[in-house]
Amino acid sequence: MTDAKRPRGNKLSEPEAIERAKQGDAEAFEFLYNLHKRRVYSLCLRMTGNTASAEDLTQEAFLQLFRKIGTFRGESAFSTWLHRMAVNVVLMQLRKKNLPVVPIDETTEGEEEGTIRKELGAPDERLAGSIDRLQLQRAVDELPPGYRTIFVLHDVEGYEHNEIATMVGCSIGNSKSQLHKARIKLRDLLRVNRAEKAGKR
Amino acid sequence: MSSGKCAATVTAMLMLVGASLGAENIRKDLHFKVGKRPMISINNPYGPVLVKAGAAHEVVVTAILHSDRVELDQSKSHNRVDIVSHLLPGADPASGIVEYEILVPPDANLTLHSDNGRVRAEKLQGDLTVAANDGAIEVIDCAGGHVHVRTLNGMVSLNNVHGHVEIMSVGGDILMTGVTGTLVAVNSNSGKIEYEGDFAGDGEYAFTSHTGNIEAVAPAYASIDVLARSTNGIVQSDFSLEPKHAPFLVRGANSLSGTLGKAASSVKLFSFSGRIRLKKRQN
Amino acid sequence: MNCLQFENALSDYLEGAGSSEQQAHLSSCSACSSLLADLNLISAEASSLRESDGPAPHVWTALEAQLRREGLIREASRPLLPDFLLRWKTAWLVPVAAALLIAVGIKLYQAPRIGDNQPLAKNVVPRVPVAPVVSVDDKDILTTVASRPPAQVAAYRNDLDQANAFIRDAQESLKNDPNDIYSQQLLINAYEQKQMLYRLAVDQSDEQ
Numbered sequence: 279m280t281d282a283k284r285p286r287g288n289k290l291s292e293p294e295a296i297e298r299a300k301q302g303d304a305e306a307f308e309f310l311y312n313l314h315k316r317r318v319y320s321l322c323l324r325m326t327g328n329t330a331s332a333e334d335l336t337q338e339a340f341l342q343l344f345r346k347i348g349t350f351r352g353e354s355a356f357s358t359w360l361h362r363m364a365v366n367v368v369l370m371q372l373r374k375k376n377l378p379v380v381p382i383d384e385t386t387e388g389e390e391e392g393t394i395r396k397e398l399g400a401p402d403e404r405l406a407g408s409i410d411r412l413q414l415q416r417a418v419d420e421l422p423p424g425y426r427t428i429f430v431l432h433d434v435e436g437y438e439h440n441e442i443a444t445m446v447g448c449s450i451g452n453s454k455s456q457l458h459k460a461r462i463k464l465r466d467l468l469r470v471n472r473a474e475k476a477g478k479r
Numbered sequence: 480m481s482s483g484k485c486a487a488t489v490t491a492m493l494m495l496v497g498a499s500l501g502a503e504n505i506r507k508d509l510h511f512k513v514g515k516r517p518m519i520s521i522n523n524p525y526g527p528v529l530v531k532a533g534a535a536h537e538v539v540v541t542a543i544l545h546s547d548r549v550e551l552d553q554s555k556s557h558n559r560v561d562i563v564s565h566l567l568p569g570a571d572p573a574s575g576i577v578e579y580e581i582l583v584p585p586d587a588n589l590t591l592h593s594d595n596g597r598v599r600a601e602k603l604q605g606d607l608t609v610a611a612n613d614g615a616i617e618v619i620d621c622a623g624g625h626v627h628v629r630t631l632n633g634m635v636s637l638n639n640v641h642g643h644v645e646i647m648s649v650g651g652d653i654l655m656t657g658v659t660g661t662l663v664a665v666n667s668n669s670g671k672i673e674y675e676g677d678f679a680g681d682g683e684y685a686f687t688s689h690t691g692n693i694e695a696v697a698p699a700y701a702s703i704d705v706l707a708r709s710t711n712g713i714v715q716s717d718f719s720l721e722p723k724h725a726p727f728l729v730r731g732a733n734s735l736s737g738t739l740g741k742a743a744s745s746v747k748l749f750s751f752s753g754r755i756r757l758k759k760r761q762n
Numbered sequence: 763m764n765c766l767q768f769e770n771a772l773s774d775y776l777e778g779a780g781s782s783e784q785q786a787h788l789s790s791c792s793a794c795s796s797l798l799a800d801l802n803l804i805s806a807e808a809s810s811l812r813e814s815d816g817p818a819p820h821v822w823t824a825l826e827a828q829l830r831r832e833g834l835i836r837e838a839s840r841p842l843l844p845d846f847l848l849r850w851k852t853a854w855l856v857p858v859a860a861a862l863l864i865a866v867g868i869k870l871y872q873a874p875r876i877g878d879n880q881p882l883a884k885n886v887v888p889r890v891p892v893a894p895v896v897s898v899d900d901k902d903i904l905t906t907v908a909s910r911p912p913a914q915v916a917a918y919r920n921d922l923d924q925a926n927a928f929i930r931d932a933q934e935s936l937k938n939d940p941n942d943i944y945s946q947q948l949l950i951n952a953y954e955q956k957q958m959l960y961r962l963a964v965d966q967s968d969e970q
Contacts, residue, residue, distance in 0.1 A: 302836030307829060311822055312923075316813040323815050336817050337825050344834055408717055408758050409807045411694065412673070415814065433808035458773035461801045468804070472761070572911060592965070594914075610962060612914070613818075629958050631921050632819060647958050649921040650816065666951045668924045669816065687951045689928040692814075708944050710935060726943050749947055751931045 296356060299347050311340055314357060318364045324430045325368045327419040335371055339364035365431065365445060372423065409468065417467040425460035432457050507551055509540035511560050516605060518559040519583055520590040524566060525549075526576040527614070528591050532602040533582025540581050546574035588624070595633075616651075632670075641680070652691075667691045671753070675760070678703050678744045685747045692753040695746070698760045702740035709733055711752035717759035763787045768794050776801065819917035826916070900926070903963050918963065925959055928952035 290298070290309050298306035318339055323332035343360050350359065418426060418434075427446065431437045432453070437445070439453045446453070513519075513536055521528050526545070533539060538560055542551055548570035552563040564577040572595065583589065588605040591598050595613040604623040609616050615634045618626055622641040632650040639657040646653055648670045655663070655673065659680040665672050667688040675696040678684055684703075686693050692712070697703065699718075706725060707714045713732045720737025727734070735757075748755045763783040768775075768791070775784050775798070788795050829835045900922055907918050932949035939945065 302834060304826070304829075304835045307835060308822065308826070311825065312920075315822075316816045319817040319821075320811065320813050320815045324811060332815075333817055333821050337821050337828075340825055341828060344829060345832070408761065409803060410696065410758075411807070411810050411814065414804070414807055415811060418811065429808070430811075433805050434811050436809070454773055454777065458776065461804050464804050465797070465800045610965070612962070613917070629962065631959070631962065632917065647955060649924055649955060649959070650819070666954060668921075668928055668955055671814075685947075687947060689924070689931065689948075689952070710931075727939075747947070749944055751928070751935070751948055 292356060293352075296347065296350060296352075299344065300350075307344060310344075310356075314360055315340075317357070318360065321361070321364055321430065321435060322368055324418055324434060325372070325427060327423075327426070331371070335364070335368055339367045342367065361435070365435075365437075369427075369446060372427070413468060413471050414464070417464050417471065420467055421460060421463055425456060425463055428453055428456045429460035429464070433461075503546055505544040505547065507540075507542040507544065509538075509542070509551075509553060509562070511538040511540075511555055512536060513538055513560065513584065513587075514558045515584075516558070516586050516588060517584060518588050518590075519581075520559070520561045520592075521579060521581065522561075522563045522592045523577055523579060523596060524564060524575060524594045525572050525596055526564070526578045526593070527597040527599070528579045528581070528593050529597075529599045530579075530581045530583060530589060530591065530601070530603070532585040532604075535584045535586075538581065538583050538587070540579065543578040545576040545578075546570070548574040549577055551577070635670075677701060678746055681743045683745045683747075685745075686749070687747075688750045688753045690752045691750070693748050693750055693755045694758065695748065695756070696758045696760050700740065702743040703746045704738045704742035704744070705736065705746045705748070705757065707735050707746075707748040707755050707757065709750040709753060709755050712750055712754040714748075714755040716757040718757060765791060765794055769797070772798070772801075776805075819920055820913050822920065823913045823916040903960055907963050918959070921959055922956075925952065925956040928955060 290306065292310070292313065295306040295309040295313075299310060315336065319332055319336045322335040322339070323329065326332055326335065339360070343363050350356065418429065421429060428442060431442045431445070432439065439450045439457075442448075442453045443450045448456075515536075517538065519538060521530075540553075540562060542562075542564075544551070544564075548567050550565050550567060552561075552565045554561045562579075564575070566575045576596070578596075583603070585602065585604045587603065588607075589600065589603065590608045590610075591600065592610045593614050594611065596611075597614045597617070598609050598611055599617040599619070600607055600609070600621060601617075601619045603621045606624040606626075607618065607621060608627045609618075610629045611633045612631045613633050615636070616628055616630060617636045617638070618628070618640055619638045620640075622639075625643040626637070626640060626645070628635055628646045628648075630648045630651045632648075634651050635646055635648060635653045637644065637646075637653075637655045637658050640655075640660075641658070642660045644658060644660050644663045645666075646664070647666045649668045650670050651667075652670045653665050653667060653672045655665075656675045658674065658676055659678070659682060661680060661682045663682060663684045665686045667686075669690045670688070671691045672686045672688055672693045673696075674684075674686065674694070678695075678697055678701050686695070697718075704723070705716075705718075705720060707716070708727065710733065714735050715732075716735055718737075718739055720735065720739055722737050723742075725734075725736035746757075748757065763786070765787075768784055768787045771781070771784060774780060788798065826835070904915075904919060904922070907915055910918075929949070929952040932945060932952045935945040936942065936949055
């Protein structure tokens with residue numbers, strides 16, 4: 279949403295909105311919210327797979343941000359600061375609910391590899407070409423929570439493995455291997471979905 | 480649908496409705512005889528409105544009122560039926576709910592208005608006008624009439640709809656599958672626009688948004704004349720279009736212009752800052 | 763190298779640490795080549811989910827209420843506007859109708875469909891005046907909806923802001939080239955959205 283960051287006529291820019299929000303300006307808060315709400319909400323939705331939770335977490339992330347906005351000095355991009363806050367809010371929520379933030383036990387790999395081995399030698403059904411975004415969205419929602427977290431943080435949101443490892447409390451190696459498994463799982467889900475659709479036609 | 484099947488459907492609906500009746504709910508059953516192409520209007524601030532094609536010449540209404548804070552005003556004159564959920568003093572979005580299930584003649588012309596309830600229209604052939612604030616709107620298997628949808632933030636979903644279609648939304652997403660016609664016009668602000676279909680019918684397809692992304696999935700055999708542009712968003716296409724003269728400068732990743740096949744239908748995808756993607760359907 | 767060995771080391775390959783054996787296997791194995799292509803595609807397409815959804819209006823409503831409760835929002839309350847109900851029913855129509863008439867005039871002047879062989883770039887159409895968004899009547903219409911539930915009012919205000927933002931962006935776009943059919947279409951659509959908002963507010967007021 280690059281247009282939203284540019285001033286619209288005599289309307290706010292992001293730096294102006296931040297300064298005015300520090301003074302308690304309602305319009306400035308709303309401007310900042312509208313500027314970043316889609317990114318934050320999409321992150322929460324992808325991580326939780328649940329609309330109601332995503333809405334609560336979006337609200338909580340912005341609330342924490344606005345409580346601390348007086349301390350923002352512009353050392354990093356505001357969006358980066360907000361985004362990190364949103365990720366932390368989501369991860370805390372997942373931990374509270376005892377949902378796996380990332381699979382710790384690497385011996386669970388055996389089950390996955392067995393599945394993959396069965397695929398080898400199967401008729402070649404490539405996804406290659408393009409992926410329907412809605413189907414990808416649904417497939418991500420079907421991922422186990424631990425795989426979903428890593429996939430969303432790395433492939434969707436663009437965090438590096440060292441950052442993910444710090445945020446979720448795992449090793450860089452674990453982050454890489456779980457990402458790989460998440461992608462394999464998504465491929466399977468997308469192929470099943472495509473086969474079902476083809477069967478319906 | 481035959482009278483026998485219609486009666487069975489109504490009975491089934493009534494049984495379902497009966498099973499869900501709470502202690503405070505009030506049920507109303509209405510029945511009207513109408514002529515050809517009747518005009519039917521339902522105005523329901525709170526609660527779902529589900530309309531389906533039934534027998535010719537009769538309108539069957541089943542309404543579940545959630546409290547005595549709302550009453551049904553009904554009127555019939557000539558070939559027109561009007562039903563309004565009238566909120567009494569003290570009504571609120573919970574106590575004001577009325578749930579409607581309505582069977583209408585397939586050729587009926589309908590106007591449905593709901594604030595935050597779900598609206599669903601199925602298997603209709605007449606003109607359909609839907610206005611809603613937040614509730615989801617679904618139009619399924621309708622053909623032959625004009626379909627006009629206005630919503631603020633409700634999701635709009637059209638499936639297998641053929642005719643003249645105009646949709647306007649502020650924040651609600653618009654999803655279209657198998658929608659064709661002489662005109663399919665979608666006007667969105669931040670709601671995303673998604674289309675999957677053939678762009679058939681030698682029609683004009685115009686999807687415009689302010690910030691909402693636009694995604695259209697078409698088959699390789701589509702016959703379309705494409706013009707796409709986004710001031711601040713990227714425009715992408717899976718197709719190799721035949722170049723053609725465009726009414727504006729086609730520059731870089733923000734616009735494209737070209738034809739596919741015999742260019743039978745016009746496809747305009749315009750956004751101010753949304754991303755536009757024209758994708759090829761994978762069979 | 764066989765397929766199982768390739769697949770076990772695929773994670774390293776995708777991180778850019780692949781071996782020559784893996785490369786050699788890829789060139790001769792369609793299944794593994796297909797797997798690699800699919801995983802790359804999934805990774806590439808994932809970023810499309812980044813801003814794919816937006817929260818419902820009530821999220822902002824609840825957030826704003828909490829910010830006020832905590833004293834983070836600090837502003838003087840605005841005085842109530844006088845009752846314009848009788849006057850605005852015609853007055854608000856005037857500027858919006860004028861803008862729409864101009865916009866409709868543009869549509870009527872427009873060339874036939876783009877697919878026809880017409881010199882579209884040479885369309886001569888009336889200049890669209892860059893009219894300011896009518897903020898006074900926005901305040902009037904907000905007064906009309908003020909008696910509704912707070913969540914509805916907040917949502918309506920948000921929608922009005924969106925419609926006004928669309929009009930502003932379309933007007934800016936048209937300033938650069940008044941004959942640009944893309945900018946004209948955006949402005950027409952923007953005004954139509956605003957009209958829809960006004961109409962829905964009026965219709966619902968009449969019913970209450």
